[in-house]
Amino acid sequence: MTRSAIRVRFAPSPTGMFHVGGARSALYNWAVARQSAGTFVLRVEDTDTARNSPEWTAGIIRALETIGISASDPAFEGPYFQSDNVARHREAALQLHVAALAYYCDCTRDQVRERTGSEHSGYDGFCRERGLESGENRALRFRTPDHGHTLVADAIRGRTSFPNSAIEDFLLARGDGSPLFLLANVVDDVDEDVTHVIRGEEHLPNTPKQQLLWEALGSAPPQWAHLPVIVNEKRQKLSKRRDKLALEDYLADGFLAEAMVNYLMLLGWGPGDDREILPYAEMERLFRIEDVNPAPAFFDVRKLTAFNGEYIRALSAEAFAEACAPWLVEPYAPWPPEAFDAKVFAAVAPLAQTRLALLSQITEQVDFLFLDRPVFDEASWAKAMKQDAAALLGDVRSAYTSVPWREDELKSVLTAVGGRHGLRLGKAQAPVRVAVTGRTVGLPLFESLELLGRERTLKRLDEALERIRRPHRAFHHDQDLEEEQM
Structure with missing residues (x-):
């Protein structure tokens, strides 16, 4: 060959x-x-x-x-x-x-230790000139040259x-061959x-x-x-x-x-x-x-x-979507399979792609779009829902009932409402983001709201207002809200 x-x-x-x-x-x-x-x-x-x-x-x-x-x-x-x-x-x-380049040895480890007086010294060459033939419990050792260097x-x-004198006669085969x-x-x-x-x-x-x-x-x-x-x-x-x-x-x-x-x-x-x-x-x-x-x-x-x-x-948009695919289904995805909307994901994917360090992060970036209710990060909730958050959310909720459902209009309305409450847009959008997505950090808010839709957005604002009024209830499940309304 x-x-x-x-x-x-x-x-x-x-x-x-x-x-x-x-x-x-x-x-x-x-x-x-x-x-x-x-x-x-x-x-x-x-x-x-x-x-x-x-x-x-x-x-x-x-x-x-x-x-x-x-x-x-x-x-x-x-x-x-x-x-x-x-x-x-x-x-x-x-x-x-x-070729006389190796020889058989029947020394046990204990015997070598007794002869050398050390547990860590190498083999002492005891069997080099004994002329043993192969047999049971006889290992084969290489005959390292006595002089010179490698x-x-x-x-x-x-x-x-490496001086050859420092290289022990090392084993080539065990006692069983x-x-x-x-x-x-x-x-x-x-x-x-x-x-x-x-x-x-x-x-x-x-x-x-x-x-x-x-x-x-x-x-x-x-x-x-x-x-x-x-x-x-x-x-x-x-x-x-x-x-x-x-x-x-x-x-x-x-x-x-x-x-x-x-x-x-x-x-x-x-x-x-x-x-x-x-x-x-x-x-x-x-x-x-x-x-x-x-x-x-x-x-x-x-x-x-x-x-x-x-x-x-x-990555191209197509390659990114393909790479994310394993994290959009069980066991990684927290939403039921029927809740996933490929068209919605395709729309949100470019927003997520610029923010990921790991592909596995895609799940928590987009989960709010496919869950009935967001998974609240409690630290984010505590940070965002302070002072007059309820008043702000109430006004945003009212304004969002009739605004054209486009990201630019949604942003304009929140800017105006925040201004009336003495808040810049960055501060005003924090409680809205947490109410809708569950976290203070995530995808661009207004594009997210547009994809989520008016009905689901208003529902989440209502649930956030209810939770603020009754802080002892976390409202993590649909059953919680149903029980509160009974």
């Missing part, structure tokens, strides 16, 4: 949801492959049968599609499954043993020399002709060992590139116990995939100018792995949210 000159690989384990750090690694690998007409190899490292699940594998592939890494692209190859290659891993282990050339971190990660990972990379290993810096300690394995198997090591760790606002490495990590969770919160891609690409790299919002195609063209900064990258959710707002505002 003819293979491209540059071959990168992304090798996730299907043991959970798709980590944002994994998404960044995949995007960097994808950029290197595509800009060089190379190949992106997806290898699923699924040998941990106790933790793996087919549904996680399917989730990885879906997540990659979401961020633009498509299996239908000519640059994409795979997925390969590490579990399909176990026989080859065993074969490589035998090859290393036959020089690791990293595209991001430069060249680092099953290969360990280090061996399986290298054998798969060798067999798949991987030329560039671009991954998180947590793998950096394994790199000199893996390079020794590459050389022992008769292959030139790949170009290494270890990406900077991603940290939270406290500059702590992202942790699933403390931070939100799953790409799927961010998408479920209303982040656009395009915004996520843009932001993730900038976690350690930049285009070299002041721009931050730019399409992936341009980032792919400009990206160079050697330009990645090795310093920790801060995952700033506020900045990501600002990015998302920019991307939302850039």
Whole structure:
């Protein structure tokens, strides 16, 4: 099979949801492959049968599609499954043993601890010259060279020399013969002709060992590139116990995939100018792995949210409506399905689009249009319904019974009524907004009133006046009002 000159690989384990750090690694690998007409190899490292699940594998592939890494692209190859290659891993282990580059060891952890006097020291080489053959409870260890150095050339971190005397004789296979990660990972990379290993810096300690394995198997090591760790606002490495990590969770919160891609690409790299919002195609063209900064990258959710707002505002009207669709139905929408009016939403959508930072915010922006009664934010109510709010609402209600039902007329009337009460428009519209929408902040008031209609607006003003007169009743449900009127 003819293979491209540059071959990168992304090798996730299907043991959970798709980590944002994994998404960044995949995007960097994808950029290197595509800009060089190379190949992106997806290898699923699924040998941990106790933790793996087919549904996680399917989730990885879906997540990659979401961020633009498509299996239908000519640059994409795979997925390969590490579990399909176990026989080859065993074969490589035998090859290393036959070449005297590995040896069998029957030492237990307790025995090593007793000999070294420490729980943290590495293996002491006790079995190196014992000449043990394979057998029950005999693990296979790599024979690290006694002298010299292993020089690791990293595209991001430069060249680092590791003294071989400081690298223990590490394990290649367990006592039952099953290969360990280090061996399986290298054998798969060798067999798949991987030329560039671009991954998180947590793998950096394994790199000199893996390079020794590459050389022992008769292959030139790949170009290494270890990406900077991603940290939270406290500059702590992202942790699933403390931070939100799953790409799927961010998408479920209303982040656009395009915004996520843009932001993730900038976690350690930049285009070299002041721009931050730019399409992936341009980032792919400009990206160079050697330009990645090795310093920790801060995952700033506020900045990501600002990015998302920019991307939302850039959508076409049709694309925005389509993107909002999941949040306009159950379980997100608080209104019954039959209450939703697509024409009303189409009219209000342009007003909402300029105000959203997350797509999920659309629900509370428009809920007052599709509910029988608004959901009152109690803090908003307390803030707006002060002093002569009842007198103002009463006068507005009277004026609105006959005014032409257009936003300009509605605004003119409220301006005049507010003036008679000594209030500027901004102050005068606060109690009206809360009475009609339930909140002090939201879509433009007069366009909202026009869409809501005269009958529903007057009804809500009446209910607000009743609530002011009888503050002990919240009137959250139709039954409340019916009981009051009996």
